[in-house]
Amino acid sequence: MGIKTGDTVVVISGVDKGKRGKVIKAMPREGKVVVEGVNLRWKHQKFQRTRTMQVQSGRIQVPLPIPRCKVMLVCPRCDNPTRIKKVFLPDGRKVRACKKCGELIDE
Template identity: 40%
Template sequence: MKIKKNDEVIVIAGKDKGATGKVIRAIPKEERVVVEGVNLIKKHKKANPAGGQQGEVVTKEAPIHVSNVAIVEDGNPVRVGYRFEEDGTKVRISRRTGKDI
């Protein structure tokens, strides 16, 4: 997966198209990412009288498919490529500018 945790991304498809945010969590096995402030859902929590907890409605981020987001560079979405350094390390680069990400 070319998008990692802490990357700044923009949503390019779906109900939150155009929204930007930071990747909170990457789930490579499912090809999904959780982006801060994007794809918000309401989760209803059941009350637990024995524990003294009230029921509540919690708003939280749900995972979004990685194909619906792109890394942001200078305010524009960019595609990600790879380059190998002379010492053999793999580096992510921007396809638009060629700079390291």
């Protein structure tokens, strides 16, 4: 899929276009990602009491998944949205790299 949990991405289309955030959860089988602060919806929560904790009732905002094609990875070096290319290192590992500046994204 190219995008992993913890990556910084920017939304390229939709209501939240231009927003940046970290990927909380990547779902490669569904082709979706959950980004913090993007695609927020209100969840009406009921009061719950369990043995370990107590959940307050009310409305909370939760981020919902968005399609992977609607986000683009932000390069850590050039700080621009970029496509990803796969590069083989001399030791045989396959890593992601920025297509614009060539910087390795994960080592």
